[in-house]
């Protein structure tokens with residue numbers, strides 16, 4: 270791949286010092302960031318490669334989302350205004366159980382298009398019960414960095430037709446993990462994904478954790494403590510709260526991502542901290558399903574890993590990291606006051622903290638020399654966001670950049686998205702997909718599902 274030189278107005282590094290540089294150049298070679306320097310110090314004329322002049326734009330790391338359901342994108346708008354267990358029972362389990370390979374492919378493509386055009390370059394996806402190979406094929410061809418795995422279910426009182434015996438889950442998971450863990454030159458890794466306590470026997474959860482030993486650097490990904498009815502049912506089933514139950518069967522450690530973690534007692538919060546568990550916070554989903562508001566400021570102050578995820582399209586209804594950032598800040602302010610969840614904290618959750626949650630922080634999550642060039646260029650100089658550089662000193666300018674990204678920007682501000690230094694999105698157009706084609710395919714596949 271040809272070298273690239275990006276000329277930008279600001280570099281928002283999100284490194285340990287949260288450096289922001291103005292009027293800078295970023296050189297990319299072999300997919301990695303090789304140099305970050307003032308534009309005036311770079312010999313632009315003699316640069317052997319592509320010079321990309323975005324000197325009115327702001328460069329940030331690509332977003333990392335740690336809880337996504339690509340298989341549900343096709344069902345956007347078909348499961349609104351329901352409580353979690355009804356949402357699963359009446360809609361999501363019904364639709365997911367009807368997925369064919371083709372409908373799943375259509376759903377995943379729509380989801381990836383939504384994510385990439387919004388600047389998300391790394392995800393942790395919870396797949397579905399069947400046809401998981403389709404999701405991996407699409408992840409690989411899209412070029413996105415991903416952890417993914419089939420959604421395991423060996424019991425399902427809500428919708429009994431949608432589960433498989435434990436042995437089937439274990440065998441098929443093992444063979445998918447063998448085939449796809451570390452595929453696409455290590456960009457795609459396996460994320461073992463038992464759905465939640467209610468759909469998994471204790472044996473399945475334990476066997477899954479055991480399997481992970483054969484797949485170093487894989488993740489364990491499940492839902493926890495999302496909804497009061499779910500928590501009550503788990504209590505009836507196990508005699509314990511979700512996190513206490515997970516700890517009692519030995520599945521909590523730094524390779525575990527728990528989505529939601531809204532309804533936790535003090536002991537569960539201590540348990541998360543003690544076991545270095547990662548919390549994936551999904552504010553849109555939590556608000557839309559009326560599940561509640563996780564005490565994210567407390568988790569952060571306790572030193573618990575927190576990152577962001579859009580969850581599935583039917584409980585959101587979009588996959589943009591900008592929505593999740595804005596909401597994650599706003600929902601806490603009515604409880605903890607306006608100083609809670611400032612813009613910089615939130616932007617770090619959506620980038621470097623997501624990378625740390627997945628143990629890929631040496632590769633992505635910030636704009637630093639040596640890291641992969643998973644980058645997003647934002648044009649924040651739109652008419653409704655006239656942020657001014659070069660006035661009033663750097664402190665004001667820098668905080669206004671964080672504010673603009675978190676509180677004002679949306680995917681419409683995304684000018685360019687690069688993964689491994691390759692341009693995947695430019696001016697809203699994703700080079701990996703024919704947008705009209707995937708929408709047309711989606712319509713055909715969705716009508717097939719709704720007819721059956």
Ligand SMILES: [Zn+2]
Pocket residue numbers: 336338395492528580581
């Ligand atoms: Zn979810």
